[in-house]
Amino acid sequence: MSDIQRKGGSARFSQIVVHNGTVYLAGQVSQLTGADIREQAKDVFTKIDSLLAKADSNKGRLLSATIWLVDMQDYDQLNQEWDAWLAGHGTPVRACVAADLAKPHYRVEVQVTAAMCG
Secondary structure, eight states: OOSEEEESOOSSOOSEEEETTEEEEOOEEOOOTTOOHHHHHHHHHHHHHHHHHHTTOOGGGEEEEEEEESOGGGHHHHHHHHHHHHTTSOOOEEEEEEOOOSSTTOOEEEEEEEEOOO
C-alpha cells in the first residue's frame, strides 16, 4: 500500500495529495466569470475549506500558501478577504505574486499546504 494518498482531480493532476500527515492542494481558481477579485477570492477560499475537510484538515492547520494574482491592483482587496477568511486562525507562510493565469476570467489562484488534524 502506498503511503501517498491522491484524491479527486483528473488524469493530469490530483486535487488533494496526502503524505506523512501533510495535505497538499492543487491550485484553486474560481469559475465565476465576470466576478471581481473579492467574489473570486471568497469562492476560492470556500473550495479550499471543502478540500481541506475531505483531507481531515482545516484552515487553522495551514502551513503555507502561494497566491497568484492577474493584477497586483487587486492585492489590497484580496488581503481583506484573506484576513476575514483566516480571522481567529493561525496564519501560514505566504507568497503572493503577479502572473498570467490559465483562463482569461481567472483573477486569482491559491495553492495551500496544511497539516492533518489529529
